[in-house]
Amino acid sequence: MSKLLIVESPSKAKTLQKYLGNKFEVLASYGHVRDLVPKTGAVETDNNFKMNYAIIERNSRHVDEIARAVKKSDEVYLATDPDREGEAISWHILEILNEKKLTKDKLIKRVIFQEITKSAIEYAIEHPRDISMPLVNAQQARRALDYLVGFNLSPLLWKKIRRGLSAGRVQSPALRLIIEREIEIEKFISQEYWTIHLDSIKSKNKFQAKLIQLDNKKVEQFTIASKEDHENVVGKLLLESAGKTKVTRVEKKQRTRNPAPPFSTSTLQQESVRKLGFTTSRAMRIAQQLYEGLDTGNGAVGLITYMRTDSLSLSNEAMNQIRGYIQSNFEADYLPKAPIFYKTKSKNAQEAHEAIRPTDISRTPQSLIGKLSPEQFKLYEMIWKRSLASQMTPAKFDAVSVDLAIGSEANLFRATGQTLIFPGFIAIYTESLDDASNEDEDSLKLPPLETGEILTVDKIYGDQHFTEPPPRYSEASLVKSLEEYGIGRPSTYASIISTLQDREYVILDKKRFMPTDVGRVVNKFLTEHFTRYVDYDFTAGLESSLDDIAENNKEWIPLLKSFWDDFNKTIIEKSNIDRAEITQEAIHEDCPKCSKPLFSRLGRRGKFIGCSGYPDCDYTRNVNGDSSAPNEPVLVCKDPETGKDVLLLIGPYGPYLQVGVQEEDSKKKPKRVSVPKEISLGNLNEGIALNLLSLPKELGLHPETGKKVIVNIGRFGPYVNYDGKFKSIPRSESIFDITLDRALELIAEAIAKNAPLRILGNDPEENLSVEIFNGRYGTYLQKGSTKVTLPKDQDIEKITLEEALILITNKEASSKGKKKTAAKKTTVKKSSEKKIATKKPAAKKRVVKAKKV
Numbered sequence: 001m002s003k004l005l006i007v008e009s010p011s012k013a014k015t016l017q018k019y020l021g022n023k024f025e026v027l028a029s030y031g032h033v034r035d036l037v038p039k040t041g042a043v044e045t046d047n048n049f050k051m052n053y054a055i056i057e058r059n060s061r062h063v064d065e066i067a068r069a070v071k072k073s074d075e076v077y078l079a080t081d082p083d084r085e086g087e088a089i090s091w092h093i094l095e096i097l098n099e100k101k102l103t104k105d106k107l108i109k110r111v112i113f114q115e116i117t118k119s120a121i122e123y124a125i126e127h128p129r130d131i132s133m134p135l136v137n138a139q140q141a142r143r144a145l146d147y148l149v150g151f152n153l154s155p156l157l158w159k160k161i162r163r164g165l166s167a168g169r170v171q172s173p174a175l176r177l178i179i180e181r182e183i184e185i186e187k188f189i190s191q192e193y194w195t196i197h198l199d200s201i202k203s204k205n206k207f208q209a210k211l212i213q214l215d216n217k218k219v220e221q222f223t224i225a226s227k228e229d230h231e232n233v234v235g236k237l238l239l240e241s242a243g244k245t246k247v248t249r250v251e252k253k254q255r256t257r258n259p260a261p262p263f264s265t266s267t268l269q270q271e272s273v274r275k276l277g278f279t280t281s282r283a284m285r286i287a288q289q290l291y292e293g294l295d296t297g298n299g300a301v302g303l304i305t306y307m308r309t310d311s312l313s314l315s316n317e318a319m320n321q322i323r324g325y326i327q328s329n330f331e332a333d334y335l336p337k338a339p340i341f342y343k344t345k346s347k348n349a350q351e352a353h354e355a356i357r358p359t360d361i362s363r364t365p366q367s368l369i370g371k372l373s374p375e376q377f378k379l380y381e382m383i384w385k386r387s388l389a390s391q392m393t394p395a396k397f398d399a400v401s402v403d404l405a406i407g408s409e410a411n412l413f414r415a416t417g418q419t420l421i422f423p424g425f426i427a428i429y430t431e432s433l434d435d436a437s438n439e440d441e442d443s444l445k446l447p448p449l450e451t452g453e454i455l456t457v458d459k460i461y462g463d464q465h466f467t468e469p470p471p472r473y474s475e476a477s478l479v480k481s482l483e484e485y486g487i488g489r490p491s492t493y494a495s496i497i498s499t500l501q502d503r504e505y506v507i508l509d510k511k512r513f514m515p516t517d518v519g520r521v522v523n524k525f526l527t528e529h530f531t532r533y534v535d536y537d538f539t540a541g542l543e544s545s546l547d548d549i550a551e552n553n554k555e556w557i558p559l560l561k562s563f564w565d566d567f568n569k570t571i572i573e574k575s576n577i578d579r580a581e582i583t584q585e586a587i588h589e590d591c592p593k594c595s596k597p598l599f600s601r602l603g604r605r606g607k608f609i610g611c612s613g614y615p616d617c618d619y620t621r622n623v624n625g626d627s628s629a630p631n632e633p634v635l636v637c638k639d640p641e642t643g644k645d646v647l648l649l650i651g652p653y654g655p656y657l658q659v660g661v662q663e664e665d666s667k668k669k670p671k672r673v674s675v676p677k678e679i680s681l682g683n684l685n686e687g688i689a690l691n692l693l694s695l696p697k698e699l700g701l702h703p704e705t706g707k708k709v710i711v712n713i714g715r716f717g718p719y720v721n722y723d724g725k726f727k728s729i730p731r732s733e734s735i736f737d738i739t740l741d742r743a744l745e746l747i748a749e750a751i752a753k754n755a756p757l758r759i760l761g762n763d764p765e766e767n768l769s770v771e772i773f774n775g776r777y778g779t780y781l782q783k784g785s786t787k788v789t790l791p792k793d794q795d796i797e798k799i800t801l802e803e804a805l806i807l808i809t810n811k812e813a814s815s816k817g818k819k820k821t822a823a824k825k826t827t828v829k830k831s832s833e834k835k836i837a838t839k840k841p842a843a844k845k846r847v848v849k850a851k852k853v
Contacts, residue, residue, distance in 0.1 A: 001075065002025070002073045003025070003074065004024065004025050004026075004027065004066075004069050004070060004073040004076045005020065005025070005111075005125075006028075006029060006076065006078050006079060006080070006093060007027075008028060008031055008080050008086065008089060009031070009292055010030065011293060011300070012291075012292040013026045013027060013028040014026075014293065015292060015300040015301065015302055016116065019116075019121050024077075025073070027065060029062055029063070029066065029080065030058075030059050030062045031059065032056060032059070032088075032089055032092070033056060033093055034053040034055055034056065034092040034096065035053065035054070036051060036053060036143065036147055037052050040151060042147060043144050043147050043560075045564050045568070049560045049561070049564075053092070055096070060792070064792075067096070067097065070097055070106070071102060074106060074107065075106065075109075076097075076107070076108045076109075077108075077109055077110075077111045077125060078093060078108070078109070078110045078131070079110075079124070081308070082114060082306055083306075083491070084138050084139040084142070084550060087110075087131065087136050087139065088135075088136050088139035088140065090110055090131055091131050091133075091136045094108060109128030109130070110128060110129050110130060110131050111125055111127075111129075112124060114315075115291075115302055115304070115359045116301070116302025117301075117302060134549060134550055134552040137549055137556040138549040138550035138556065141549055141560060142546055145169055145563060146168065149167060149169045149567070150168060152567070153167040153533075154166045154167055156571065157522060159579075160577060160579050161518075161521055161522060161525065161582060161602070162518065164503070165518070165522060166499070166503055167530075168496070168499065169533070169539065169542070170482075170487055170488035170492065170496055170539065171496050171499050172526050173485075173534050173536055173539045174478065174488070174496050175506070175515070175522065175523050176523055176526070176527060176534050177478065177481055177482070177485075178473055178478070178500075178513045178515055178519075179520060181470060181473055182472065182515050184469065184470055185469040185470065185472065188469035190466045190467050190469075191222065191225070191466065191467045192465070192466055193222050193224065193465050193466075193467070194225070194226075194227075194462045194464055194465065195224075195462065195465065196224065196230070196233055196462050197209065197211070197413075197460070197461055197463065198210075198237075198404060198406070198457065198460050199457070199459050199460075200404060200456065200457060200458060201457075201458050202447045202456075206458055207415055207447065208415065209402070209404050209414055210413060210414060211233075211237075211411070211412075212412055213410070213411060213412040214233065214411055215410050216410045227464070230462040230464070231462075233462070234460055234461060237411060237460050240407030240408075240411065241406045241407065243456065243457050244454055244456065244457060245404045245405065245454070245455050245456075246452070246453070246454055247402060247403070247404060247449050247451055247452060247453040248403045248404065248412070248451065249402065249403040249451060250401075250449050250450065251400070251402075252398065252399070254396060254397065254398060254421075255398075255399045255418065256394040256395065256396055257394055257395045257397070259389045259392055259424075259425035260386065260390065260429075260431040261342035261355065262342070262356065262357050262386055262390045263357075263386055263387075264309055264310050264312055264344065264356065265284075265308050265356070265490035265491055266310075266479055266480070268287065268356055269476070269479050269490065269494065270476040270480055271382060271386075272379065272382070273475045273479075273511075274433075274474075275382060277737070277739065278379075279475060279497075280479060281495070281498055281730075282375070283379065284307065284491075286376055286379045287304065287307035287379060290302075290307075290376060290380055291303070291304050291305070291307050296363075296371045296372075297371060302359050303358060303359060303368075304357065304358055304380065304383055305355075305358075306353055306354075306356075307356050308490070310353075311354055312342035313341065313354060313355060314357060314387075314391075315354055318361075319339045319391065321360070321361050322357075323335060323391055325361045325362060325388065326391060326392060334392050334427070335392070336391070336392070336393050339391065340391055342390070355387075356387075357387040358383060358384050361384070361387065363384075365385075368380065373741075373748075374741045374744075375741055375745060382429075385428050386429050388428050388429070389425040389429035392424055392425035393425065395420065395424040395426040396420075396422040397420055397421060398418060398419045399416070400418070401415075401416045402414065402415045402416075404455070406457075419445060472512035473513045475497060478493075479493050482496075485540055486539075486540030486543055486544070487539045488539075489543070498731070500519075501731050504518055505518060505519030505523075506519055509683070509688060510687070510736075514683055516606065518606075521582065524582070525582050529570075529574045530570060532570075533567065533570075542563070545559050583601060584599040584610075585599065585600050586598075586599055587600050591611040591612075591613065591617060592619065594611060594617040596611055596613040596617065598611060599611075599612055608620055634649075635647060635648075636684065636686065637690070639659050639660075639693065640690070642660065644659050644660035645659075645660060646658070646659055646689050646690075646693065647660075647661070648675070648684065648689075655675040656672050656674045656675060657672065657673050657675060657689055657693060658670050658671070673693055673713065674713050675692065676713055676717060676718060676735075692713070695713055696710050696711065696712035697710065698710050699711060699738070699740040702744065702747075703744075705723065707723050709721075709743050709747070711729070711738055717729070717731075718735040720743045720746050722743075725747060725751070726750075727746045727749065729746065754773075756771035756772060756773050757774055758771065758772040758796055759771050759772075760772065760800070760801040760804050761801040763783055763805060763808075766783075766784070768783050769783070770782070770801060770805065771783075772790070777789065778790065778792060781804050786811055786812055786815075787811075788804075788807045788808055788811045
């Protein structure tokens with residue numbers, strides 16, 4: 001009896017084949033096999049929201065291969081990923097097989113497993129189920145909603161703002177978050193305030209306390225708001241102290257801190273950004289590799305459980321294994337008496353999976369050194385440590401709080417300190433924070449103090465502070481906010497962030513998101529005219545409805561109808577908005593040339609100030625107030641190395657920076673560097689400019705060859721250069737933040753992309769290698785300079801060297817025939833040209849010939 005197992009990825013297929021052996025044939029669908037047809041009408045809103053699907057062209061040959069295998073199989077198991085997307089892929093495969101009439105008299109079942117281990121796979125196959133239509137319908141509803149928004153709102157953006165823009169059901173609220181934070185920062189007015197401190201001495205031990213009460217009133221942030229206030233307070237306290245301070249309260253207590261739960265998708269992305277410096281998309285890509293299986297010495301093995309999950313729970317088997325590891329490798333105090341259970345707090349949590357954990361806790365990071373890439377190792381180590389720490393005892397601290405009085409008890413200073421007395425889980429792992437430094441685990445140590453004790457005052461002084469605006473979003477804090485609002489799913493956050501950057505709505509500056517002028521205009525248009533659809537509660541409500549559909553508590557067609565009726569009405573209403581209303585706004589200033597009103601407008605390279613009298617008046621300037629005729633240089637900053645001006649200019653290939661000007665008596669040209677498209681000129685500041693001028697930058701040496709790895713910006717954008725090989729840096733990643741490890745990964749991708757899919761052997765006559773490559777138009781054979789395109793349905797694993805040589809010989813013979821024909825045509829052409837060119841001299845030849853005779 002022949003059995004077929006279908007998964008999504010080829011690497012996962014290889015790992016599973018190792019476990020299943022000859023009992024099963026394992027094939028990959030290479031992701032989604034069908035999608036909505038990419039044109040208007042893919043979702044028929046007037047036909048009960050019928051969805052028109054088509055096989056994805058790039059995966060058609062994989063679908064054909066699956067169909068051929070199903071014909072020969074008695075049992076078919078659909079083992080795509082254990083989530084809504086995976087359920088939908090299984091359903092699409094089954095629909096295609098039904099259309100081809102290949103399912104008659106065959107057992108076709110759905111199997112799921114959270115980890116790729118032998119026991120999990122065997123259990124899944126022994127306990128199959130039918131496809132869950134509620135999960136499929138939830139995915140269909142999500143896809144239809146995204147299509148309806150994208151295919152109707154994006155063209156409106158093209159018409160009213162600029163071509164190439166897009167709006168999305170989740171993407172647009174995420175953009176709104178970033179821009180609202182930026183507006184907060186711009187409106188922020190910094191305020192001065194002072195804190196007053198007391199340094200006391202006991203037995204030569206100096207320690208610091210902070211003023212908390214002044215004249216019997218609690219000291220607030222702005223109680224002391226100026227230098228004058230600070231001087232008055234310090235002077236008063238110094239007089240009242242007479243060099244002494246009294247201990248009025250000593251409080252000692254033990255404090256504990258509990259471990260963080262094991263990773264969910266969202267927290268894994270956040271920690272990968274904060275601890276490892278990854279982008280969210282890189283974190284998910286590497287996690288996928290760890291899940292699908294890597295060769296650790298004994299063939300491919302899945303190292304972690306499924307990485308798209310909201311769950312914080314662990315299976316009983318995993319929990320017992322982790323507790324057993326702690327018991328065997330740590331002292332008894334590190335193991336809690338009972339297992340620790342966690343419950344997710346995120347909105348709209350779904351999918352009853354496990355948290356992300358190692359498939360085997362005994363497979364320590366140390367045992368994998370040299371078997372994983374640097375980035376794979378870092379991510380696995382972090383997941384391993386967090387999972388282990390989640391089942392360990394809390395950390396314990398001795399905390400002390402002391403109040404010191406100056407003069408009377410009307411003026412109080414407070415000193416606090418803590419000492420780590422038992423590390424507990426901290427011995428393995430501590431969670432990072434996004435916008436604050438980690439709490440010091442062994443902070444200020446206070447000397448032994450008793451109530452009523454009199455101490456010597458070393459000094460009383462003030463520190464000046466200024467309030468700071470809220471920080472811009474990093475990838476980690478944006479993911480956290482999206483999850484807290486219930487916007488989208490954590491598994492989609494990486495693609496959302498990439499889209500915002502690809503559309504040039506935001507840029508990453510020092511790992512923080514800054515909106516571009518285009519992003520601001522798009523957000524303004526959406527928030528003013530499509531308010532409901534970028535509303536956080538409305539977006540979160542849609543997610544809740546999708547969850548209800550997945551749980552079979554709600555029908556999906558009524559949800560689509562309810563959404564579409566209002567949305568379509570709004571689209572029709574807003575189609576007549578004047579473009580100028582969206583892309584320009586009055587700045588309440590008159591033109592210095594003609595006195596007509598000036599407007600802020602969106603141009604090709606960002607916002608600029610222009611005259612409303614255009615084209616009669618051509619006055620323009622940039623948003624910073626400098627005159628900005630296209631080729632007139634704008635001063636950005638000074639180059640710290642040379643002291644020369646760093647100028648912004650516009651060239652035939654776009655904007656660029658130049659250090660200084662061309663000197664008349666010098667042939668040496670000033671240093672120039674292009675400004676990438678993703679950096680809006682309105683956001684170009686000294687920091688960005690100096691970072692650009694530091695290019696090209698050497699990241700380090702390749703560990704295998706010792707050759708330099710360099711990053712730079714070229715005509716087509718940022719790239720990595722190594723040994724004459726170039727690889728573009730993805731738009732979602734900043735050239736300023738890229739590490740040597742990441743550059744090596746990109747180089748490896750470039751090399752792997754050019755590597756043969758299969759080496760068949762050598763031509764015995766010419767001793768040239770015959771190889772199969774994947775090209776732009778499909779797979780092809782190559783021997784030397786000869787290339788032969790293979791048919792789409794050709795199985796590259798089955799073709800032999802002899803068959804390949806026949807194809808190549810035929811191609812070479814055909815090419816020679818074409819060359820001979822071309823050569824003949826060329827000879828005839830040249831001959832006729834020669835005859836035409838030598839007509840007159842021919843007469844001379846006859847004369848000469850006659851003379852000879």
